[in-house]
Amino acid sequence: MNARHPGPTTDRYRLEQMDADADLMVLNFGPQHPSTHGVFRIKLILDGEVVVRAIPYAGYLHRGVEKLLEKLTFAQGVPIVDKNDYVSPMTNEQALVMAFEKLLKIEVPRRARWMRTIFAELQRVASHMLWLGTFALDMGGALGGGSGVFIYTFRERDYILDLFEMVTGGRFHYNTHTIGGNRHDIPAGWDREVFKVLDLIESRLPEYEAMSSNNAIFVARTKGVGVIDKDLALGLGLTGPILRASGVPFDLRRDAPYHAYDELKVNVATATAGDCQARAQVRVAELRESIRLVRDGLAGLPAGGINGGKPIKMPQQFKAMAGQAYVGIDTPRGELGTFVVAGGGDKGTAPYRCKIRAPSLHALSALPWILPGHTVSDVVVILGSLDPIMGEVDR
Amino acid sequence: MQGLLRGLVYGGLIITVLMTATAWGMWLERKLAARMQSRIGPNVVGKFGLLQPVADLMKLLQKEEIYPIGADRLLFDLAPFLVTTFAIATAAVVPFSADAVGADLDVGILWVLALGGLMVIPVWMAGWASNNKFALIGGMRAVAQSISYGVPLVLTSLVAVVFTGTMSLSGMVKFQIAHGWLALWPPGPGVIAFLLFYMALLAESNRIPFDIPEAESELVAGITTEYTGMKFGLLYVGEYVHTMVGSAIAAVIFLGGWDGPFHIASGLHWMVIKTVALFASVYWVRWSLLRFRSDQLMRLCWVYLVPLSVGLVIFAALWRHFVLS
Amino acid sequence: MDGNLASSGGTQAQAWMAAVGFVLFSMVIAATMLGAAKLFAVRSKNPGSLRDRPYECGEEPVGETHIQFHPRYYVVALFFVLFDVEAAFLFPWALVLSKLGVAGLVLMAVFMAVLMLGWLYALKKEALRWQ
Numbered sequence: 018m019n020a021r022h023p024g025p026t027t028d029r030y031r032l033e034q035m036d037a038d039a040d041l042m043v044l045n046f047g048p049q050h051p052s053t054h055g056v057f058r059i060k061l062i063l064d065g066e067v068v069v070r071a072i073p074y075a076g077y078l079h080r081g082v083e084k085l086l087e088k089l090t091f092a093q094g095v096p097i098v099d100k101n102d103y104v105s106p107m108t109n110e111q112a113l114v115m116a117f118e119k120l121l122k123i124e125v126p127r128r129a130r131w132m133r134t135i136f137a138e139l140q141r142v143a144s145h146m147l148w149l150g151t152f153a154l155d156m157g158g159a160l161g162g163g164s165g166v167f168i169y170t171f172r173e174r175d176y177i178l179d180l181f182e183m184v185t186g187g188r189f190h191y192n193t194h195t196i197g198g199n200r201h202d203i204p205a206g207w208d209r210e211v212f213k214v215l216d217l218i219e220s221r222l223p224e225y226e227a228m229s230s231n232n233a234i235f236v237a238r239t240k241g242v243g244v245i246d247k248d249l250a251l252g253l254g255l256t257g258p259i260l261r262a263s264g265v266p267f268d269l270r271r272d273a274p275y276h277a278y279d280e281l282k283v284n285v286a287t288a289t290a291g292d293c294q295a296r297a298q299v300r301v302a303e304l305r306e307s308i309r310l311v312r313d314g315l316a317g318l319p320a321g322g323i324n325g326g327k328p329i330k331m332p333q334q335f336k337a338m339a340g341q342a343y344v345g346i347d348t349p350r351g352e353l354g355t356f357v358v359a360g361g362g363d364k365g366t367a368p369y370r371c372k373i374r375a376p377s378l379h380a381l382s383a384l385p386w387i388l389p390g391h392t393v394s395d396v397v398v399i400l401g402s403l404d405p406i407m408g409e410v411d412r
Numbered sequence: 413m414q415g416l417l418r419g420l421v422y423g424g425l426i427i428t429v430l431m432t433a434t435a436w437g438m439w440l441e442r443k444l445a446a447r448m449q450s451r452i453g454p455n456v457v458g459k460f461g462l463l464q465p466v467a468d469l470m471k472l473l474q475k476e477e478i479y480p481i482g483a484d485r486l487l488f489d490l491a492p493f494l495v496t497t498f499a500i501a502t503a504a505v506v507p508f509s510a511d512a513v514g515a516d517l518d519v520g521i522l523w524v525l526a527l528g529g530l531m532v533i534p535v536w537m538a539g540w541a542s543n544n545k546f547a548l549i550g551g552m553r554a555v556a557q558s559i560s561y562g563v564p565l566v567l568t569s570l571v572a573v574v575f576t577g578t579m580s581l582s583g584m585v586k587f588q589i590a591h592g593w594l595a596l597w598p599p600g601p602g603v604i605a606f607l608l609f610y611m612a613l614l615a616e617s618n619r620i621p622f623d624i625p626e627a628e629s630e631l632v633a634g635i636t637t638e639y640t641g642m643k644f645g646l647l648y649v650g651e652y653v654h655t656m657v658g659s660a661i662a663a664v665i666f667l668g669g670w671d672g673p674f675h676i677a678s679g680l681h682w683m684v685i686k687t688v689a690l691f692a693s694v695y696w697v698r699w700s701l702l703r704f705r706s707d708q709l710m711r712l713c714w715v716y717l718v719p720l721s722v723g724l725v726i727f728a729a730l731w732r733h734f735v736l737s
Numbered sequence: 738m739d740g741n742l743a744s745s746g747g748t749q750a751q752a753w754m755a756a757v758g759f760v761l762f763s764m765v766i767a768a769t770m771l772g773a774a775k776l777f778a779v780r781s782k783n784p785g786s787l788r789d790r791p792y793e794c795g796e797e798p799v800g801e802t803h804i805q806f807h808p809r810y811y812v813v814a815l816f817f818v819l820f821d822v823e824a825a826f827l828f829p830w831a832l833v834l835s836k837l838g839v840a841g842l843v844l845m846a847v848f849m850a851v852l853m854l855g856w857l858y859a860l861k862k863e864a865l866r867w868q
Contacts, residue, residue, distance in 0.1 A: 042804050044545050049795035052629040058796065065806055066549060066706065157702035158629045161621075165699060168449045234621060234702040393549065394705045397630050415751030419758020427762055473777045480791040482802070493767045500763035504756045515756035518749055522828070523756065529821075543802050544791040556810065559817040566824040574831040637792055642774030646767060710813070715860065718820065722849060725827065732834055733842055 041069060044393075048077045052155045052397045055407030059384065061396065068396060071388035073381055078411040086371040091117050091335040094371070096192040101373065102409040103189075104147050107140040107181070108348035109409075110194040112373075115275065116355035117196045120342040120368075121335055127277075128321040129198040134276040135314040136181070136193070137346075138307040139211070142218065143177040144349035145304045146170040148404045152297065153229050155401035156238050166228050173221065176214045183207055196335060198324030208315045215308050222304065230297050239293035243387045243399035246291055253386075254379045257351025258303060259403060262288045262295035269347040276346075281313055293402035300404075303349075336365040350404055351376030375409040415515075422514045423504070430503055434652045435465035437688075441695040448699050468645075475641030480543050483638065487541035492639065492646035494534035499653040502527045506660045507582040509670045509678035520581035521569050524661055528565065528616050531654070532558045535625070535635060538647065542638040550634025553706050554618065554625035560713040561615035561622070567721035568609040571601075572665045574728040581661070585669035593668040598735075601727050606666035608721055613658040614694060615709075617651055621697070624706045659690035816859065823852055 042063045047053035056077035062070040082101060086094045098113045099106040111133055118125060125133075150170035157163020178188045184201050185191040193200050229235050245255065250263040260267055268285040270278040286302035288295035339361030345354035354374030359365060380403040388396055439454065439462060446453025454461030479485055505520035507513040517523055532555050539551015573579055575594055576587040588594055594602050615622035626634030636647050663669060663686035670679030704712070781788075791798055830837075830845055 042545060042802075043799040044549075045793045045796040045799065047794050051632060053794075058794070060799070065810065066552075153702065155629050158623070158627060160628060161623065161698055161703060162701040163629070163703075165449050168451065172450070228700075229702075232702060234704060237708055238702065238705060392705060392707065394624070394627065394630050394703075415754030416758045418751070419755030420762055422755065423759035423762035426759075427766055431766070473774050474779060475774075476779050476781055477774065478781075478789060481789050482791065489771070493764075493771060496767040496770070497760070497763045500766060501760045504759035514759040515752045515754075517752050517756060540803070542791065545793060545798070545802050548802055552806070552810065556813050560813060563817060563820040563824075566821060570824055570827050570831055573828060574834060577832060577835060579828065579832065632792065632794075641778055642770055645774075646770060714816070719853065719856065722853060726846065726849065729831075729834060729842055729845065733839075 046393075046396060053400065054151065054405055057381070057400075057405065057407055057410070059388070059396065059400075061388075061393070063393065066392045066394075068388045068391055068393070071385050071396070073384045075378070075381065075407070075410050078407045080412065082412040083371055083373060086113075087368055090366045091121070091196055091337070091368065094368070095194060095196075096190055098373070099190045099192065100408055101375070101412060102348065102350065102353070102377070102406045104406050105140045105144040105349050106189055106191055107136045107193075108346060108353060110191065111137060111276075112344060112346050112348070112353045112355045113371075114194040114196055115346065116342050116344040116357045116371075117335075117368075119344055120337055120340060120357050120359055121196065123197040125198055126322050126324065127319050129323040131277045131314055131318050132199055132203065132323065133194070134278065134281065135211075135311055135318070136184075137276065137348075138310040138314065139177050139180060141307040141349045142215075142304055142311070143174045145300050145307075146174045146177075146218075148300060148349070149225060149229060149297075149304075150174075152398075152401045152404075153235075155397045156235065162228070166225060169221070169228075170225060173218050176217065180207070180211055180214060183210065195324065198322070200324075202323050208318075211311065211315060215311060219305070219308055222301075226301060230294070230301055235297075236294060238394075238398055239297060239402070241290075242293045242391065242395050243402060244290070244292045245383055245387055249383065249386055250291070253382050255351065255383060256376050256379065257347065257349070258296055258299045259351065259380055259383075261286060262299045263291035264289040269345055269352055273345070275344070277314065280317070281310055283310065293398055296402045296404075337361060337368075338365070345374065348376065350406065350409075351380070353409075373409070373412055375412065377403075377405040377407075378410045381405050381410060419504070419515055422512075426503055426508070426512070426514050427500055430500065430653065430656065431649075434649065434656050435469075436462075437656055437691055438468075438652055439464050440688075440692065441698075444692060444695055445699045448696075472642050472645035475644075477643065478638070478640045480638045482543035484541040484543075487537045488638075489643070491534040491538035491541060492643040492650070494537070495531065495650035496646045496653070498527050498531050498534065499650040499657065502654070503657045503660070505581055506657065506664060507585060507669060508660070508683045509680040510582065511678060512680060513582060516580065516582050518578075518580045518583070521573060521579045521584075521665075524581075525562075525566055525569060529558075529562055531616065538635040538639070542635070544638050546631045546633070547635050547637045550625045550627075550631045550637070553631075554635060556706070557615055557618075557622065557625060557709060560710055561612045561717075564608050564713065564717040564721040565612035565616065567718070567725055568605045568612065569665065571605045571721070571724045571728045572609075574725060574732050575602075577732070581664050581669075584665055585671060588668040589671045593671070594666045598728075598731050601724055601731075602666070604720070605724050605728075606662065608717060608724070609666065610658075610662050610690070611717070613662060614655075614697075615713075617654040617658055621701045621704050622709060623698075623703060624709060627703055629703075655694055656687065656691055659694065660687045662690055663687050819852075819855070823848075 044061045044063055046061050047058040048056035058074040060072040061068050082097060085097055095110050095114060098109040101109045150167035153163040153166035181191060182188050184203050185193040245263050247263050247265060250260050266285045266287045270283045271285055284306055286299050288298050337359035339359055341358040343354060343356045345352045353376055356372040357368045358370040360369035387399060443453045454464040457463040457467045502524055504514040505517050505523045535554045536551045539547045572594055576584045578584060596602060618625050636644055639647060667686050670683045672679060672682035834841055
């Protein structure tokens with residue numbers, strides 16, 4: 018932190034005119050930049066290397082997903098949202114499907130709920146693994162130690178994608194969640210493979226921690242950097258690991274249980290510092306917790322059907338009465354909510370409006386508050402610690 | 413005139429060997445990094461990918477030369493030329509063996525330090541002339557880092573001068589043959605001085621964890637952002653040559669140069685082994701560590717390394733006075 | 738061309754000439770590589786296009802690149818000069834140290850102590866902070 022440039026950015030519009038000041042430099046950080054995690058642009062106003070003001074611009078990856086969902090029937094919408102949070106497609110599907118189920122008042126069988134839990138937690142392991150790698154990449158660069166961590170964690174993520182492939186046949190576009198249950202049951206012997214992968218990842222975790230969160234340089238780069246205090250986190254609607262790292266033990270899995278979380282006890286990892294190091298610690302703790310949850314989930318997986326009611330032949334079969342529903346679930350990035358409004362009548366086969374509450378968008382809204390006072394190098398680290406996925410920010 | 417001729421002949425020999433070694437050093441680095449990351453590394457061009465540097469050279473030669481709008485064309489062209497020249501010219505005074513030395517100056521260490529210090533100028537030139545903000549910030553960082561780490565570099569080489577009582581590099585080796593390697597002999601301080609010297613050299617040649625001038629996750633490519641083709645290649649090669657020559661100099665000053673446990677002919681092989689080992693260790697470090705922030709690097713230098721190296725100089729003087737004489 | 742000139746009776750003047758020759762050769766190498774690039778490099782059919790614009794992450798550059806930096810960066814340069822001049826004094830001292838005796842040691846210790854006092858002052862004043 019730098020004492021000369023404290024405080025948040027308040028008057029946004031005056032900033033644009035500061036360009037004329039001879040001592041300040043205006044630097045476009047992104048969209049085409051190695052470490053903006055996709056296409057994200059921050060306009061940085063620099064005093065030397067210190068950020069005075071930061072103005073984020075999103076929207077470079079806008080694909081009109083929400084509009085698209087209005088044009089497709091309920092069942093057709095599911096594969097569309099896979100691409101929103103492209104690091105964690107499983108949870109995207111779940112958030113959408115659960116909102117539709119709530120709207121259409123469809124019960125999900127117990128086995129399907131447990132399977133969704135297992136998928137969600139496996140996906141969390143994969144997502145946090147990728148985050149750890151890219152975070153190290155932000156700090157160590159593609160031409161340094163960071164790329165080593167990246168390649169290792171990417172490999173572990175790949176094992177999990179292999180597991181998903183065994184179930185769904187896809188590595189990315191799973192389309193395995195249907196309204197009322199799951200499309201694919203898990204194949205025989207799948208649990209053995211899962212245990213094998215989880216054991217492998219768990220045995221390697223200490224090594225990755227030694228290369229990242231326990232590394233002296235890592236600590237020097239993250240400690241006290243990008244502090245989001247409790248008030249700011251709550252005020253901006255931050256959720257997930259970022260909120261938990263700021264000292265708020267809020268986790269939808271525990272506080273508003275869905276799936277099988279009412280039966281599987283979730284230990285919520287928290288930290289109080291609110292800096293990049295705290296966020297890293299929370300995520301690594303969540304990795305371990307997720308591994309445990311998958312193990313418990315597989316051990317207690319109930320038998321039975323995986324699809325509620327009769328099998329669906331035609332997508333148009335789903336007809337909604339006029340009404341609305343909101344479901345929020347805890348994804349690796351925070352609360353992913355789907356708010357769906359149905360018009361009823363003739364138009365009842367598709368949502369009238371579908372709004373997706375993306376946790377990454379809220380995370381990025383913290384940038385103008387926490388960037389000023391940090392150097393350009395810290396911008397990269399702070400951005401990485403927020404773990405934004407531009408696909409879901411811009412939708 | 414005889415001297416000039418000798419410089420050209422020896423220069424031709426040494427530079428050719430040096431450039432070849434550097435090209436293969438790049439290949440070695442890529443292979444090492446690949447092994448460290450469970451990859452294969454270059455393996456397509458030639459056996460084991462050994463011809464990869466040649467392929468890279470061919471590619472760089474064909475690339476279009478782009479001058480960014482608003483660039484200072486003269487400085488833009490001059491910078492890579494000077495970087496390479498200075499990097500290679502440093503090798504002039506390095507005694508690879510008792511005979512294989514381009515110019516055995518009696519102030520060899522000053523030659524090394526002077527050329528290392530000059531290196532700042534073309535790097536800043538490149539940063540300024542590109543008319544690019546990333547390059548400019550990279551240039552600023554490079555200047556600050558180079559001149560800051562120049563201080564411990566000068567002071568630790570002063571330690572070597574105090575111990576050996578000579579400024580000629582081959583003189584230092586001869587002293588070490590007689591009294592034992594500097595990194596080993598005054599048991600603690602010698603190795604500290606060696607590590608400091610080597611660290612400062614790393615900082616001068618912009619290697620992780622001292623690579624903030626071209627921190628690609630922050631500054632895209634730092635000073636080389638706007639460079640294309642062979643001009644980029646020269647900046648790149650300049651850094652590798654700098655690292656290679658720096659390894660050789662560290663081997664000469666602190667690791668006894670061509671001295672070794674047993675002797676074959678001129679001892680050139682010892683020098684080669686030491687240089688390559690140091691060179692590889694740079695990349696070992698590079699591919700395992702994360703990067704410091706610029707102000708942390710400056711702090712590390714000015715708050716810890718500078719007083720430490722001043723202390724080492726004083727220790728060396730006392731040692732010289734009370735033990736050696 | 739046998740053996741080490743400086744040690745086998747050759748003068749330092751010759752060694753310096755050799756150094757000049759070495760530098761000349763390295764210049765030739767660098768120039769050759771640049772020249773070869775001029776020869777082989779492809780040329781754009783429409784120079785001066787959008788591609789020649791300085792890279793700023795795909796956005797149109799806003800504001801000046803060549804701005805005035807804050808003078809605090811200058812302080813680092815000042816310190817460098819200070820310590821390097823000190824080192825320039827120390828090199829000749831180091832060479833004749835064995836002939837100077839205790840007096841040489843004491844004098845240089847005083848000199849260094851003064852320098853380090855200045856360093857301590859700068860440290861206290863936070864002048865050594867780079868940001």
